[in-house]
Amino acid sequence: MQLHKLISKALKFREERDWKKFHSAKNLALSIVLEAAELLEIFQWKTDKEAKDLTSIPEEKEKISDELADIFLYSIIMANDLGIDIMEAADKKINKNAKKYPAHKVKGKAVKYTEL
Numbered sequence: 001m002q003l004h005k006l007i008s009k010a011l012k013f014r015e016e017r018d019w020k021k022f023h024s025a026k027n028l029a030l031s032i033v034l035e036a037a038e039l040l041e042i043f044q045w046k047t048d049k050e051a052k053d054l055t056s057i058p059e060e061k062e063k064i065s066d067e068l069a070d071i072f073l074y075s076i077i078m079a080n081d082l083g084i085d086i087m088e089a090a091d092k093k094i095n096k097n098a099k100k101y102p103a104h105k106v107k108g109k110a111v112k113y114t115e116l
Contacts, residue, residue, distance in 0.1 A: 038067050
């Protein structure tokens with residue numbers, strides 16, 4: 001599905017339920033964080049291997065998928081409401097990160113840009 005169609009579908013879903021009045025920027029930001037916490041909870045206390053293996057269990061993969069979808073949906077709704085082109089913002093952020101983390105300096109390393 002194309003992003004603009006998904007945004008329209010999400011906005012229609014919200015409109016049909018009269019939920020826009022609850023979707024202030026603050027509330028949407030809080031919802032993104034809360035959904036991210038629910039995603040983290042799935043992985044809590046798991047080793048890296050156990051976490052990776054979760055996607056081989058259909059029920060666990062669906063839980064992960066649902067939480068990622070919630071985060072994504074709240075994000076695209078928030079971006080829409082704030083007049084931000086999320087695709088353009090993501091592209092710009094990748095370009096900023098490419099400058100901040102030049103591949104020739106960080107390849108294979110987990111270093112913060114202040115440590116370069």
